[in-house]
Amino acid sequence: MKRILVGGLILVLLVALAAGCGKKDAGVLRVGTEPGYAPMEFQENGKIVGFDIDLIEAIAKEMGREKVEFIAVDWDGIIPGLLNGNFDCIISAMTITDERKAQINFSDPYFQAGLLILVRKDNTTIKDVEDLDGRAVGVQGNTTADLWLTDNMKGVRVVRFKGNPEAVQELKNGGVDAVVADNAIIMWESVKDPTLKVVSYTPFTVEQYGIGVKKGNDQLLDEINAALTKLRENGKYDEIFKKWFKTE
């Protein structure tokens, strides 16, 4: 009886392994994303949704892929994950930077972004970036917010969280004086939570998001770029944009 059980268990494991190692389905686009960055990508009712998600699904459709499979990963592990082949591309509100370009290739820019500052409603001392000097500022580690503050604002105590939601929670609890992140995200949080406000609606950096693809995978990159161009031309891009950013 025991032997049968063990045998059965091994069989199940083997089948699972075989399924895991199974040939990559050409019809599936595997996308890595860090779903803690509303409204670009976040979890809602157990599903990953957001602007990026709608966009990559439209792109995949344009490319003739049957299915998009989303793989949720930590921000810190997203580029290593791509390099290791855990997924085919990254869409995760990732700014195109020189340092990242040294590791992976980016598609044409698909979104204009920049950094904004989020504070508690009762805060009157922080009016622009310079006022952050000498304060504790919550960011998500290794985002452009982290890198920009670390490189350009020596007087800021940068508190690096694993995810942006934790940074915002810390702001609400009073652990940091401000949170810096991309404009869409900051505005989303300020609308969602009336105890928070945006310092200024003009971003203090200019950044562009790109879809990340492993170096050497030029065929996929070209396909994505072609699809992106097509979506801009046929109005699909604007449709998705309006769905998520009505006010702009």
Add this chain to the structure above:
Amino acid sequence: MIKVVDLHKKFHRLHVLKGVSTEIAQGEVVCVIGPSGSGKSTFLRCLNLLEEPSAGQIFIEGVEVTDHKTIDVNEVRAEVGMVFQKFNLFPHKTVLENIKMAPMLVRGLSAEEAEERAYQLLERVGLRSKADAYPDQLSGGQQQRVAIARALAMRPKAMLFDEPTSALDPEMIQEVLDVMKGLARDGMTMVVVTHEMGFAREVGDRVLFMDDGLIVEEGPPEQIFTNPQNERTKAFLGKILKL
């Protein structure tokens, strides 16, 4: 000196003592014998309240020690010394420290007083030279003698022995029995649970035969050993003495 009236002890459903009554006089040496499981150890442990009696009364020098409202069990135990089958010396302390500890903690003796008393007692059990040894450096017989000295250091009114030689190698039994004989000679009130019939015969003033939670028969050693009245006593002694 010790008076026991209708003592009962139950462990959950198990009825171990079913009404034991006896009286032990000052300076008397009482040996308790009986088959294993007869309740003799439990009886002994009830006498210094290591086991709490389920019913019945125990009087020590006229004071009812089973009365929880008026009695501090720690005080009772301090007056009744106990020696265990497995010695139960404190392995992390030297022989001297083993003996000194209780008089200092319980009686409030100074370190010097306690030490003096300890050396006297070690002299008495013949182990003065082992004062600084740790228990596991001693033989079983030596450990048991230290255990006796430790109990005596409290200057108890009575001593209880729970099969003090059962865990010893045969060649060490005598040295322990000799110490106990000395105590008896000096007039210590003693209750000894034992399988050493020779000791019971030689030193005991009275023998209690227990079986199935009751004292079945009691009397002077000569009478119990040579002319037992009860069938169960006869059967037990028959088995024991044949060996």
Add this chain to the structure above:
Amino acid sequence: MKRWILWGLIIGCLFLVVPAGADGQTPDAGGQEKAVVTVTTKLVPDVGLERGGKSPAVEIFIDGKPTGFTAPHTFVLNPGQRYELRGKARGYTDDFREISFAPGEHNFQLSLRLNSFSFILYVFPALLWGALLTLGLTVVAVFNGIIIGTLVGIGRVIKSKVVNLIAGFYTDFIRGTPLLVQIFMFHFGLPPLLGLLTGTDAVYVPAIISAIVTLSINSGAYVAEIVRAGIQSIDRGQMEAARSLGLTYRQALRHVILPQAFKRVIPPLGNEFIAMLKDSSLVSVIAMEELVRTGQLLQGRFYRSTEIWLAVAIIFLCMTLPFTRLVAMLERRMKTGD
């Protein structure tokens, strides 16, 4: 004994055989004309890595003249000229590079890369700061844990139903929930609750306090179980002998049971310390940059996972190996004292 020497050798060798980094790409040689650029490089002081270490960025000189750029950088090279490309900074994989390209404008991305050994040395100070935090948190947490755990462990064995119950609840709760959940509950969940109770805004608890408190409370529960098991492993006869001499329960516990139990709990306490050393990485969720989190941040910044995690593993080993040795030594010494 030999195992320790072997470990030293293995760690030493790991440093020497770390994979040599691959280089940045070179544009395809069209063939006709050759351009050679001389690039000398020098280390630029800190560009953002906090807490020690020189920056891996290098300033780029062409033909001995400063360009004002730091690598990595994208150049537009002019055809028809001879360039020589040379990286001089020590520890970089580039020390000479020749590139060729067809006439016309070409984008060339120059990205100098530290070799693995230099990279590990470069990130080591940052990692050591992280390790210091890890070690500090662990030492404080286990120290507090021993105090809490001893009290609670005793609370589980004494004859008081109420104390038993409370101590039992505590250990059940802590051991039955993940440390991660406890950290979240304390750091993010508690301030709004405190605010509600005091009728003010959220009462903020600094992350370091949250980290120390949660780790201490967590450690306390595990130490309590160790202490309880230690006490219960002492032969019943010891308590009986002490009580038969008239010692109170407290005296017996303090002078007879606990000193003996203490020796028995040293090895499991050593295990608890090592477990805490590893588990303390969970405080990274409240932005404590301990060793593992520092590794993640460096990985996210430099994308050199192999070297970073190797270095992190080595640092952990350097903390745990001497400690296990210390515990083994202590254990041996205690044994002879019996």
